[in-house]
Amino acid sequence: xxxxxxxxxxxxxxxxxxxxxxxxxxxxxxxxxxxxxxxxxxxxxxxxxxxxxxxxxxxxxxxxxxxxxxxxxxxxxxxxxxxxxxxxxxxxxxxxxxxxxxxxxxxxxxxxxxxxxxxxxxxxxxxxxxxxxxxxxxxxxxxxxxxxxxxxxxxxxxxxxxxxxxxxxxxxxxxxxxxxxxxxxxxxxxxxxxxxxxxxxxxxxxxxxxxxxxxxxxxxxxxxxxxxxxxxxxxxxxxxx
Numbered sequence: 001x002x003x004x005x006x007x008x009x010x011x012x013x014x015x016x017x018x019x020x021x022x023x024x025x026x027x028x029x030x031x032x033x034x035x036x037x038x039x040x041x042x043x044x045x046x047x048x049x050x051x052x053x054x055x056x057x058x059x060x061x062x063x064x065x066x067x068x069x070x071x072x073x074x075x076x077x078x079x080x081x082x083x084x085x086x087x088x089x090x091x092x093x094x095x096x097x098x099x100x101x102x103x104x105x106x107x108x109x110x111x112x113x114x115x116x117x118x119x120x121x122x123x124x125x126x127x128x129x130x131x132x133x134x135x136x137x138x139x140x141x142x143x144x145x146x147x148x149x150x151x152x153x154x155x156x157x158x159x160x161x162x163x164x165x166x167x168x169x170x171x172x173x174x175x176x177x178x179x180x181x182x183x184x185x186x187x188x189x190x191x192x193x194x195x196x197x198x199x200x201x202x203x204x205x206x207x208x209x210x211x212x213x214x215x216x217x218x219x220x221x222x223x224x225x226x227x228x229x230x231x232x233x234x235x236x237x238x239x240x241x
Contacts, residue, residue, distance in 0.1 A: 033061045036094040039241065041111055043098060045234035047227035050212055051100040051107040058097045064089040068114055068207065070129055070200070071177050074140025074159055085136055087129040090114035090122075090207070100215070108213040109228075111235045119205045126172070126202040133175050133200075136161040139182070156182045166229050167201055174201030174232065176225075181217065195220045199232045208235055 043055045067086035075082050094113045100106030116122040139158040145151070158180040167174035177198045197220050198211040210232040214220055 040096040049227040053098040071136035088125040112209045
């Protein structure tokens with residue numbers, strides 16, 4: 001258990017509750033926050049293939065603000081409005097993020113646990129995600145405008161999805177989403193060519209998403225994908241203990 005995160009969760013609860021009085025009081029369950037904080041992965045659960053990480057992650061616990069995010073579909077025209085693929089959101093979301101050591105090129109890893117009111121509702125949400133993930137595919141472009149210089153960069157990326165054979169729950173396999181950054185126009189920093197790999201799967205009354213951000217312009221390797229699957233399994237073990 002990550003007991004060091006419990007105090008942070010309760011602190012987040014206190015601050016968030018004071019800033020969002022419109023949210024029903026039952027949304028701020030101190031026991032639920034403490035449980036979630038004490039059942040997250042540790043840095044030791046992250047395989048070396050994904051880089052080296054500090055031991056103090058950030059932890060956020062908050063009531064759901066709407067639908068859950070699955071992917072953003074690339075557009076052919078850089079100026080086009082991208083399609084955001086979503087599925088039914090949970091009651092509560094818990095997120096733990098580890099930032100790698102090594103400066104600006106360091107990778108990152110996030111485990112988000114979306115908890116629903118029941119296992120049936122979690123299954124329904126995951127079923128919707130399983131159907132909609134077919135849209136998470138294609139190659140396209142997008143733009144980014146630097147807020148300081150005003151310089152506009154154009155990025156080309158490829159999106160794909162699949163199933164993770166190693167991970168399943170009740171006969172339902174986990175989903176995977178891969179983003180492969182292909183190129184970037186100048187001006188810009190090549191480090192923003194950030195490949196990512198996410199695993200989304202059903203665990204009881206939750207949908208867990210484990211995402212690895214490589215933070216370089218190198219392709220994510222099969223060994224790294226396997227390592228992300230191991231982190232997802234570790235997240236499941238911690239949660240159900």
